[in-house]
Ligand SMILES: [Fe+3]
């Protein structure tokens with residue numbers, strides 16, 4: 001009943017491969033594997049950020065940020081993270097960097113600024129960290 | 137330069153298989169293979185019909201069918217087919233039966249009615265044709 | 273460990289849903305069809321599946337021609353009956369199983385199936401009618417669905433459709449993925465679409481019971497032969513929309529090569545469609 | 556008969572596009588990067604491709620988490636630069652090649668790649684920046700694109716991503732499909748994404764030039780070794796977003812196993828990203 005149509009030997013190896021891959025990816029410090037679990041975690045935040053690709057939505061957001069967040073059903077905690085532009089807080093809460101970055105873009109906040117804040121560094125410190133790689 | 141990474145022998149066989157399949161499908165009388173060519177043929181008609189899955193769009197359509205068609209950029213010819221509920225005309229022009237059928241649905245016109253008209257039959261004649269299969 | 277406990281397959285037609293929802297299943301036109309469903313309902317009732325994977329095709333509810341996925345899979349917590357133009361069917365919401373959905377997604381992608389992952393999704397008659405047929409009361413009515421669900425979509429709206437052999441392999445990959453799921457979960461797989469029918473063109477109304485009966489036979493005796501049928505041949509023998517039979521092959525691929533047909537019913541016709549149904553368990 | 560005449564690969568970063576669009580490519584920060592692009596522009600200019608297949612990842616312009624295709628392919632007549640939050644880039648529209656697109660779709664589906672077919676599609680920096688890098692004037696500016704385009708998307712927004720080996724096989728399948736196209740069409744394939752970078756989390760700013768240089772080497776000497784790298788290892792060695800390197804393997808798969816590297820450029824960093832570029836032709 002439980003034997004598969006094809007050779008059964010590959011089942012454990014696929015499972016092992018997937019589990020090992022996820023274990024490794026989840027073990028990386030300061031990294032939030034954006035898998036199915038995380039994709040469900042703060043769906044409203046990502047959806048709100050995605051909507052900012054339309055100019056009329058950016059205007060509505062600018063007019064009343066909190067009300068706009070409510071329209072997308074953000075939790076009070078997530079709304080606070082958005083209003084305070086707490087980038088690392090948004091990522092931790094389940095934000096996907098590609099959607100969250102749209103929120104930065106509308107205020108012309110650069111990725112370097114977002115990266116610095118996530119690292120609790122000043123922009124200068126963060127740039128020095130990036131440039132340090134030139135020696136490698 | 138032209139030899140592939142893998143065994144080259146399968147390339148012609150895939151091409152032959154695809155061409156033979158399309159040739160057969162296109163040779164069927166009274167049948168309009170809905171492939172890429174046809175999918176491009178009357179995209180606005182299908183898009184207009186797809187929109188009718190929303191009640192507010194159905195209301196807008198009912199209020200002024202011609203104006204609604206214009207909003208989706210239908211050709212004059214396609215608009216006439218819609219206004220006249222010319223089902224076979226819509227299919228010939230590039231309509232996909234699944235989208236076109238939504239236009240029938242909003243007036244509670246059954247698939248049997250659409251089928252009868254495509255066959256230039258009365259509903260009774262078409263039903264007799266369908267029931268004739270019971271003897272097979 | 274999880275297990276696929278059975279496969280059931282059936283045609284789907286909007287008007288079967290309408291007949292159930294408007295209470296006319298005992299009218300002379302519909303009675304033979306719905307009477308034929310009763311033994312399948314009994315079979316499914318005894319199975320008590322925790323999760324039902326429904327392999328179907330979207331008919332233009334979620335999928336427009338702007339973006340057509342070959343294979344899709346739902347990962348939502350809930351799926352609602354959608355509005356196909358005549359309003360949503362009056363049935364309860366379907367509860368999903370995101371944990372098993374994501375397990376399937378990870379295992380299908382690892383087996384080189386290029387799935388489209390849906391986290392928001394409403395379902396059309398291709399999904400809801402089979403659910404009513406197998407899980408509804410005698411006339412299809414239902415108060416609460418007794419199973420969680422996972423929708424898997426197959427493109428049959430725009431050529432090229434996936435080949436029959438690819439669909440069968442998808443079923444095999446689903447089987448492997450379910451076998452690898454660590455929870456004790458009893459899974460039923462439903463393959464829906466077909467049998468012979470053509471809705472579009474002057475050939476609409478085309479049906480070929482001989483082909484359907486051959487297909488029903490080979491589902492048991494020689495499924496590999498069915499996987500060799502090109503989609504153009506499905507269209508010729510079973511009608512332009514009859515190519516939906518490839519969904520039966522996904523369900524079949526999830527079973528052993530040897531199966532027992534527990535029940536079969538064949539009725540011509542429901543609306544424009546030859547209506548077939550079958551229940552299989554592994555030998 | 557059609558032919559893939561070369562493959563070129565490059566990183567992509569929004570700010571590279573912004574630097575070109577605002578005319579600051581000769582500023583000290585940007586000059587080394589843009590100077591490094593010039594020989595690649597010369598190489599591509601001489602190639603005069605009729606069609607350019609751009610294999611890239613959408614960064615949340617067309618794709619939201621409601622519906623994530625593993626592999627997508629455009630079949631539109633035209634593709635516009637989309638609005639990622641800071642307005643569309645001020646560049647001309649891209650002309651598609653629907654005939655070749657549908658040929659590719661038919662041949663990829665026949666080779667068991669489960670593509671999502673896009674007939675409406677705007678393109679983001681993952682597509683437009685490489686196009687400016689390879690086809691723009693000295694500073695990236697462009698009046699009219701000298702090539703038709705076909706976008707192919709790879710999911711890198713949500714795990715599971717397709718495996719490196721699957722991406723390489725997609726490239727092989729594209730190659731077979733192009734080889735089977737009956738028109739005399741010269742096709743360039745572009746693989747874009749990476750190199751090492753991480754945008755999210757406290758690890759943002761992570762880069763590892765040693766890994767990138769290994770990757771650049773093996774693209775020539777041992778691409779099959781790269782196809783064995785699990786996506787978790789890409790994330791560890793090249794950063795959470797560095798897994799975009801799998802797109803390079805699609806382009807690589809479309810070439811012979813033996814290639815000549817015509818040009819290579821590597822620069823740390825553009826914004827948060829290690830910027831690599833390479834040009835390959837078949838041996
Ligand atoms: Fe159907």
Ligand SMILES: [Fe+3]
Nearest residue numbers: 567681748799
């Ligand atoms: Fe990127």
